[in-house]
Amino acid sequence: MAGLCLLQKNYGLVGVRFSSGKRIIVMINAGTGKPEEVQTAPLTQNKVYFRAACDSPIKKILLNFFYSLDGKAWNPVGTPLKMSYTLPHFYGISIWFI
Secondary structure, three states: OEEEEEEOOOEEEEEEEEEOOEEEEEEEEEOOOOOEEEEEEEEOOOOOEEEEEEEOOOOEEEEEEEEEOOOOOOEEEEEEEEEEOOOOOOOOOOOOOO
């Protein structure tokens, strides 16, 4: 599976899963702490675009996921993800220059 994931303690993602020789767009919402596959859609082409948009009032974040087959027309996928601003552990950041 490959795609776009946004996370804090809980997370949501949209991506492409390859199963039984077919590509499927899938949205997983784990806003309750338990991952739930909330929507799938068949994908018959080789390229797909993903986008996440968030409405972020202080300490409450509402995320929506979208996909596009041409990079211009965006289709909503799945359910909104309600996230709280929590950092129960440090994720760390690394920058590499070679």
